[in-house]
Amino acid sequence: xxxxxxxxxxxxxxxxxxxxxxxxxxxxxxxxxxxxxxxxxxxxxxxxxxxxxxxxxxxxxxxxxxxxxxxxxxx
Numbered sequence: 001x002x003x004x005x006x007x008x009x010x011x012x013x014x015x016x017x018x019x020x021x022x023x024x025x026x027x028x029x030x031x032x033x034x035x036x037x038x039x040x041x042x043x044x045x046x047x048x049x050x051x052x053x054x055x056x057x058x059x060x061x062x063x064x065x066x067x068x069x070x071x072x073x074x075x
Contacts, residue, residue: 014061019054030054038075 011017018029025032030042033053042054062068 012063017061019056020061038072 005011007016014020018027021027027042028045030044030053032040033043034041037058039058040056042056044052044054057068057072059072065073
């Protein structure tokens with residue numbers, strides 16, 4: 001059974017979120033395959049499915065795309 005990290009609630013709020021650190025070409029989570037103005041995409045090291053990529057927003061911490069404003073989502 002998978003257990004959540006003890007600091008999961010803080011990470012979900014963006015406190016110490018390793019995904020929000022300034023974009024590097026390679027992280028423990030994956031390898032950057034796209035660098036954009038609004039977001040970067042990483043091919044995951046531990047993908048949910050083969051070829052799964054993570055899109056990391058470059059603005060504030062966002063856990064789900066539905067948290068983006070209309071302007072942010074359009075970008």
